[in-house]
Amino acid sequence: MLRIPCPHCGLRDEIEFRYRGDATRARPAAGAGLPAYTAYVFDRDNPLGWHVEWWLHVAGCRRLLKVVRHTATHEIAAVLAPQDPLRLPPQEGS
């Protein structure tokens, strides 16, 4: 079970949060065209390794968090605010 250290509420069980998926894909500008939007909405890197993802703390502060989590070990390297710049740990292997 994940325990996510919310910067506002402290360490909380995963059931308090709502997952919102990959946080690395930037929403294309209006008018960027279909291919850009198709890639944005559907394509995912889906890495085995560090993954940057959105979690909304619905049962706590209701803030949106950007969590850097390892998809195999589930280790959490960082929990950031949406506007924070990313510091991604190095992906091991290829």
Next chain:
Amino acid sequence: MSETPTPPAPMAPPERASSGRYSLGRLLYEGLTGQRGWTRAWAKPEPRARYRVVIVGGGGHGLATAYYLATHFGVRDVAVLERGPIGLGNVGRNTTIVRSNYFLPENIAFYEFSLKLWEGLEQALNFNAMVSQRGALNLFHTEAQRDLLTRRANQMRLLGVDNEALSPGDVKSLVPLVDLDNGRFPVLGGFLQRRGGTVRHDAVAWGYARGASAAGVDIIEHCEVTGMRREGGRVTGVETRRGFVGADCVCLAVAGHSSRLAAMADVTLPIETHVLQAFVSEAVKPLIDVVVTYGAGHFYVSQSDKGGLVFGGTIDGYNTYGQRGTLPVAEEVAASAVTLLPALARLRVLRQWGGVMDMTMDGSPIISQLPPAGLVMNGGWCYGGFKAIPAGGFTTAHLIARGEPHPLAAHLSLARFAAGRTMDEHGIGPFPYAH
């Protein structure tokens, strides 16, 4: 979309299996001679330098694709490369439910084709996979659910696929342990597909492997694919832990690892990898005779022939490659179980595990040519690809051998996302973690 076709017959009967035919007579003979005569169910050859077709992934779909290529499409120069032992991926860890009760007519036809193939599989493979058409029951608890399932059943019946509506009383007599009232979401009825049921999961992998091996396919275990070689925009083979293996066509059948393999050819897929968990209880004498799916929470259950209740719930809901079980899902699944079947309260759960699945953005699979020439994929099976193994293997073999999609799988192309032809059974949208 019209009625589903009947399964085709093999081009030529498979070559005599190297492991010999399995039969009662042989069992008796071996019993008298100390079981000395049994040999490997599938050969364990060294990889050759090149094959016409290399299939990556020795799970259900990879092995079935190889089997049908060799037995139905005359393509025998085939290798299946599996990073570990075959059959320990999702095919070896699922809740074994087979059925064809889907919403979208294209999907019904595809899964019905699969069900028809299941129905003759053991005889074709000469391997008892315990295809058990014990019936798959979906319960409903609200009128809105009833309406949706009515729509589904009517759609299935239009296509000639069996499905019938059950009253609460019918449900009770089929599954006496069900608490129709259950205090919160009473059972208002059910829909039963009698031809649905379960299949012994491991036997599916082993049976297809044995059949494919006998037909000339090389099944190469402990041979992880680590890279993809391309020349002039065309995939020409794969790098493996045991060296390079060339191929005219590389087919990915790696389930939860589809994104990683596709990335080796610079393809990004509309897929996220999520864990689905399953559980088994202690073995007890017969309790539940059909597959039961609860409609007010995440829980479905059947009883294995060994006596354990095999059951599961929903995905954890966040990307993961960890094949682990978690507590919140266990709590939710058990709470659903005790609510629907309160008699289970004192039965003990024995084991909990997980499998990593390729969840697509619309919840339907992908059987498709990928952008680089020479690369094909069978994947995106989400949590429902076990039942699809025969049809997935057959239609993928068709795509490889004929160079064009099988009509029953044409709707599963990768292009559907950009085109706006997504196959979203439940209308959930591009949120794989919510499918």
Next chain:
Amino acid sequence: MPGPRRIGGGLLTSGGEPVNFRFDGRAFQGLAGDTLASALLACGVRVLGRSFKYHRPRGALTCGPEEPCALVDVISGDAREPNRPATTLALHEGLVAESQNRRPSLRFDLLAVNDLLGRFLPAGFYYKTFMSPAWAWERLYEPLIRRAAGLGRLAARVDEHGTPAETVHDHCDVLVVGAGAAGLSAAARLGAGGLRVLLAEADTVLGGGTLLSERWDPWREERVASLAGFATLRVLPRTTVLGAYGHGVYGLLERLAEPQRERFGGLTERLRIVRTRRVLLATGALERPVAFPGNDRPGVMLAGAALAYLRRYGVAVGERPAFFVNSDEAYESAFALHAAGVRCAALVDVRRTSPAAERARALGIPVHAGCVIARVFGRGGVRAVTVAARDGGRHVRVAADALLVSGGFTPVTALATQLGARLAWRGAIAAFVSELTGAAGATAGAARGVFGLAAAAGDGARAAALVAAQLGVTLPPDVSPAPPQDAAQGPLEALWEVPGRGKAFVDLQNDVTADDVRLARREGYEHLEHMKRYTTHGMATDQGKSGGLLGAAVLAAARDVPIEEVGQLRPRPYYEPVPFAALAGPEVRGHYRPKRRLPLHEWHESAGATFINAGLWLRPLVYGGAGWEPVLAEARAVRVGVGLTDVSSLGKIDVQGRGAAAFLDFVYANTFSTLPVGRARYGIMLREDGMLFDDGTTSRLAPEHFLITTTTANAAAVLEHLEFHREAHARHLEVAFTDVGDQWAQFALAGPRSREVASAVVTEPDLSNGAFPFMAAAAATIAGVSGRLFRISFSGELAYELAVPARQARSVWAALLAAGESCGLRPYGLDALNTLRIEKGHVTAAELNGNTSARDLGFERMLKKDGDFIGRALSERPALLGPGRLQLVGVRPVDRTRRLRNGMQLVVRAAPTTSLGYVTSCTPSVQLEGWVGLALLADGRSRLGTRVLGSSLIHGELEELEIVSPHFIDPENQRVRS
């Protein structure tokens, strides 16, 4: 003292009262403190069950929860709880237990014929036969197999209160698992450091292996007593750690002691979810058997188990036991039994020499060094054994009534492996260890191969210091008494199998033999996980705790590879099988999901409402009576007079801030920035893939203040959607959302006479059509309560929605009813509401089904021409604009006496199997004759005026339908503006 084999006091039974119980219908007596197994063994009962496949008689192999064989059904009234290990089942007065998997009786079991036919039933035989004819599987073979398989029989007594259950959440700095020498010393050290410690021990008593040695009694008692002195340390006896779940989370199963059960309403086990910073695994090691022919006969038992029966319960499991061992540790049993006056028939040691053998000889125990057990006599219980020299030659038959076996000790590594620790082979103990390192915690004692009690105690202290240091705590000096010294031990000699004729078992519960393992290998199932699945080795209720490694070793020998290459079976939760009830916790049945109740729930109840589940809400469906008649009467009241309905479950979101209008333009497909203050507008939201997500009216209460209403079903999802998109994509906009769904009760007052009623209760604003037109929204005083008034209509009639704080709902509702009495005002439920909206052609969840676009439902004119909004780009994908889309239409049976059904498929006669769409909502009409419905139909708008067939094959119905506009009443929208 009851039972001929009871020869002494026993740690747990001394001073115990006699306890009466029944096993297989026979009355017995044991002592308080006994388990079922110890009591039966004391009475000389050796056969406790039948095996899974061959139905061989079996006794107890162990004295603990790892028991593979002695499983029983526990019976109370008409309830049966299956597969309870007799070895841990606490005896209580009146206990009734039955052996399992035998028919008709334990003594005579028909299916024991399987044992004779065993040669024809090797591992995996069922994959090779029963294939034809295809129909015979379900009808013949499978039912037979199912009946033969399975162990115990579950029968439940289900009463309305259900099975009590409880989940407790715990937090600590260090979870210490196991209270043996290592765990006890570790916990005490950590407690002394002031850390928050939870010490979990599966056993009913603390001490682990120290319980087996009298010499250790003082040390153990002192340590256990010392634990009570630490304010931050809690001890959980009878508590098994079930699994490690990552992030410091562990699942524990606590069995309540008898006196606690009553207080908790009959609760027997509770689930504990522990969150800890570190774990200290002191889970010890388990003794393992050896494979030799007849190693499953009743009376064959692990040597340590025999010692445990003696020490814990004062029971000698045999009068003349023989031993078969490969290490000095195992001699402890022989010494203890000898000291208790039990004569040892033979002590067979595979090793040629060892210090312990010398000591045994000195005591007069007949030691057969360099020998093995070649054969066991006695089907229903050991009578004699054959001792054979390892180098061949000499064979002697020795009479014995028990055979106590030790093949060495296997460290318990399950939790460490789940935490990702690597397995390492240790030749000296012939076992894998897996040591936890790093941030998760540490392993101590026998669990990491440190055998010997004093060594384990010392190792516990070492691990405690390590973990404390990781947590930044330096432990005070250790002032605990020194433990007794360990005796010098000779080396163990690995011994897995004694070849010979006859079945030599590696998994005693699933009846897997060493030959089965070799057969699996020959057939290519040579990977351990393949062998496991092919033979079912390690898949029984004990999960191979005692025999798992044995099977792996036999496989390694067959493959002729070192065992390191084969490995050990993958351990998964649950370390001990856990009842569904305990996992489920209390939120089951009536409490499975919270019930959301409307502010007027009690009023609806008293008015005779039938409630339905709408998500978590309980909503009134209709007031009084079944069938369509009361529904249509309610709906008719709205069409001709006035009706009142409770729509409080609609989602309501308060939106404020300078960026509110701009943000709404971004999340809605239509425009809200142009909405004047005091007006409401119908809005549609799309998902980013261009499909419809939700709809509802949104009102502008002030320039920077809006109120969104959502559908009941999507209330939470819409709020999350807003919050997510604001923070992810629109942080530049100042806007705040607050869920006010529960704050406001909301009522729809609808019908041509609604203004009359409204005017009687609304003192402000002026309700004249000019002053308060269709789609007006304003603060209002309603029956003296300050609330909000909206002129919106779902029914298609002149209507108002009145919102008041939920606490005032009762009084306002009553005032409305009173005001409406003269107009014949009628409360109406969800069904009537549905009838009204279908007639009007308004959509709900049935049409907003996640696969429909704005264009499909006829909303294309609402889509903004300019500006970005969520879903814009992908709503223009080619197939969504092209032909063939399912579009919203109305349908009516041509024969007005025929009915429609939700989920009816639409086809044409020329292509009767091709679905063109389906009916989404339907109702008998109050306005028109017969049934009306909404449907999604391929290119539906171009088919208006044509006919299709409505096909509900599951009902055997095929109806001719006309395709009409979905707006059955007032398509010009006159009434709502009247």
Next chain:
Amino acid sequence: MSAPEAIASGVRLARVELEVREWIAFDEPSLRRYASGAGIELAAPQRLHVAADCVTLSIRPARWLLLRAGGTTGAADSPVPSAVGACVELSSSLAAFLLSGPGAREVLARGCRLDLDTRVFPAGSAAATLMAQVAVTLGALAGGFLLLTPASTARHFEEWLTATARPFGVRAAGTLTFQELSGDRSL
């Protein structure tokens, strides 16, 4: 042998009558100034502040719940200037309970996943979390736990709490007024 874990007994469950508003800061320093001008002390993050006429709770960044006696008006009622922030009336939206007595922590441990140990969650702490599947805002007072929960699931929550507290000898303690809460000056 170690004695079975001694479980503290004795809990009281009362409903509390409160008026509730939420203040939202668009400009936090200004809102703070505005509040102190109105004589209201806004609690620090994850804390609760008790004053005679108004209890404030902070569980969301830039937001405060203001609790005061039922039927009264005061500074907490004044509309927040829109340049500074916003306010939302929630009195009907939330039901309030006070769970007190030596067994209160044990009872809450049967549904609350947070660590409520006094060293971790001392009086004056506040948190939003889930219990029995519903949202609960939790405040630790010296005399017990204040529990705020959505009105529509308040009955479900109360039933759950009562059933859970039964083995601990729960006593229903009627309805408390705000004064009885804010009289808790021991913070």
